[in-house]
Amino acid sequence: MSISILVVDDEPDLEILLIQKFRRQIRDGALRFLFARDGVEALTILADHEDVDVVLSDINMPRMDGLSLLSKLRERGESLSTIIVSAYSDMANIRTAMNRGAYDFVTKPIDFSDLEATIAKTIHHVEAMREVQRRQAAAEQARASLSRYFSPNLADRLASSAGALELGGARRQVASLFTDLTGFTTLAEAIEPNVLGPLLNDYIVGMTDIVFAHEGTVAKIIGDALHVLFGAPTDQPDHARRAIACSLELDAFACSFREHWRETGIEVGHTRIGAHVGSAVVGNFGGGRFFDYSAYGDTINIAARLQAANKTLGSRVCVSGAIAAMAQDFCGRPVGDLLLRGRSEPIRAFEPLNPEKCASGETQAYLRAFEELQAGDCHAVASFAALVGRDPEDRLASFHLKRLLNGDASTVITL
Incomplete structure (x- = not known):
């Protein structure tokens, strides 16, 4: 790594001495020296050479002295490591220089062994600062990528952990949640692109904002459909509760979203949601070419099929007994x-x-009707009929009533 040093001093002999002293480092490309006669010329050189790392500056110079140069550098927000050169008796100015941001100082007459050691220490400081900046840049880049999938807080934690998302998977206990906007393909063919774009964008942003608010992970977005994970990539002991709370809020948003677009004359379908909890293999399976954080296993399949089951049941949200039992x-x-x-x-x-x-x-009446269904009680027909009579939009009650009227009195439903 090459270090560029700007020497600001009005003594012409210093340039010759420095080039001679550091000729090996200059030849090897480790050091590069630039020279200015005062602070004014130094600022001009710095404007043309943004790669300068260290400034070695005398204090007493014509036009602009070293202390004024330090003030100018601080005003401009320059992150340069500055070494001040001054007479040992001039400690007041040295103290002022340090207060204005100088990193270190050497005294005149210059002891070149001391100068070499001071420059070496300053270079070490510069390299350490570069490494910090590199890590910050890498973390920002990682966070920008991770923010597409994870909540901002989780993205921050993952970005600061070098091995958090290495290639490969691990078996974890997760809650898996799937959503699907019904009739979206038909809708996409029926409306203009300039309407479809804002509609889909608003929907996806609204849904993912809710997921991130519950610190869930968006594993996949395929068109209008989302696959969401809780309990990965970091442990969430309450992942089942989070998934249930998230599903309810997603449902409320989707209903509100549907009403909003209905008022504009566009009929948006219901959003169906399914969730299950269990073991899954979770990890980054992108093969190094692209980021594909995914989950595989029976738990994932069951969650997807519970989402699809809503179509038959007439419900919007359907979750497994396993996740219900775990959710507080x-x-x-x-x-x-x-x-x-x-x-x-x-x-x-x-x-x-x-x-x-x-x-x-209404819910208490449904629970009593379901108990009758489960017990094989013939009164279940009348109980579900009463529920539908009070609320014809209760599609789940309508589903059970239809089954009972067709002679199916079991709680087992084959899909």
Whole structure:
């Protein structure tokens, strides 16, 4: 690494002495010297040579002295390491120079062994500062990339950890959440690009902002669909609770988003959400060419299929019993025991609700109706019919009523 030193002194003999003293370092390319006769000329040279690292300056010079030069450098925000040269008896000026940002000083007459040691120490300081700047730049670059996937706080932590996202995966306990905007492909074909762009951008920004607020990781964005992880890449003991809380807030945003665009005459579909918790292999599988933070395993597949199950059930949010059991203070309506594609055993699923809706009379009536369904009680038909009569928009109650009327009185639902 080459170090450039600007020498500011009105004594012409100093230039010859320095070149002779440091001729080996100059020949090897380790040092480069530039020379100015006073502070005015020094500022001109610095303007033309942004790669100067060290300034070696006398104090007493014509036009602009060394102390004034230090003040000018500080005003301009120059991050240069400055060595001041002055008579030993001039300690007041040396003290002033140090207060104005000088890194070190040498006294006249110059002892070149002392000067060499001082320059070596200053170069070491410059190299240390360069390394700090390099690491800061790398961290900023990493943070900019990571911020596409992770919440700002998490991105900061990962950017400062050199090995946090090395290639390869690790098995972790995670909560996996999938979202899908229904009918988006049809919508994209029906509206103009200048409308579609802002619509999709506003949707994705709104959804990812909510994910980041819950410190989730956006593992994938494919069109309008999101795959979100909690508990990766860093541990989150409450990952199940975060996923449930996030799913409810995503649902509320999506409903509000849908109403907003409906008022403009554009019909946006519902957002379907599914979530599950369990073991998965998580890591960066980009192969070094691009960043692809992904998760694989049965946990991920089940979350994706629970999201798709909403289409059959008529619900918007469907989560597994496993994640409901892990989430503190979970509140929701049981959906049934879903026999998902590719699985031999059904899993209990729930529709999560906020506390207010969970405590409502309609929810309590649904819970009683589901208990009757689960017990094989023939009164379940009348109970679900009453629910639909009070709220025809309760699609989950309508789904169960339709099944019961078709003679299917089991809680097992084959998808």
